[in-house]
Amino acid sequence: MLHVPGSRKRLAMQPESIHHLPELHEKTRVFADRVEGGQRLAELLEPVELTQPLVLAVPAGGVPVAAALADLLQAPLDTAVVSKITLPWNSEAGYGAVAFDGSYLLNRELIVAACLDSATVDAGIRMTREKVARRQQLFRRQRPMPELAGRDVIVVDDGLASGFTMLAVVAALRRAGADRLLLAVPTAHELAARRLAAEVEAVYCANLRSGFSFAVAAAYRHWQDVSEEEAVAILQRYRPSEP
Helix, strand or coil, X not given: CEECCCCCCCCXXXXXXXXXXXXXXXXXCCECCHHHHHHHHHHHHCCCCCCCCEEEECCCCHHHHHHHHXXXXXXXXXXXXXXXXXXXXXXXXXXXXXXXXXXXXECHHHHHHCCCCHHHHHHHHHHHHHHHHHHHHHHHCCCCCCCCCCCCEEEECCCECCCHHHHHHHHHHHHCCCCCEEEEEEEEEHHHHXXXXXXXXXXXXXXXXXXXXXXHHHHECXXXXXXXXXXXXHHHHHCCCCC
16 A cells, blocks of 8 residues: 555646546546456557567566457566565565666655665665566566567566556666667556656556555456466466476
């Protein structure tokens, strides 16, 4: 659950870079599951003229969404691994994120508010890098990242609360050569959508919501965590040549 200070006042949208489905605006329980979320995203993206589109899922929750979207767009599917650096006493709350290239972003304000010392922060970065390296092996099997330059790279997750973790992914993909990044998520807080819109070419979000509190799960009628095993099984279906 995200608590957004000062978000009771509705933010002005950026129609030139944020695209959503007006009939789903501010509503909850609009998708049966992540697959339907991906299908509704396709409604936004199918009319767009895309150049060699590549769909990159953020594992694990973004994989079912991205698979449904890639199928409808007839685009290849791959992954962009990232993980939150979590508070020692709360595995759901993060004070930073580590991306697939080992780079990290830190939320300095939260670090100060949580009274985290440098040793704790360094340990969190180290453990999260280890987790990301393990997941790279699990989901990508040491394959190099596909060519990113000159194509539309569509980064997909199951939703955006603060958007901080996605910022780490976007920065890493830019360093990897992506010159045109599109963000696609079934649901997002308007603050997060605006934050990411400043970093990518366009944001596609079927279900935009505002308000003081926000939970990604509230957009889905059936919600449960996606296990690593489930994500791997989906990815293997889209890469049948892999062992």
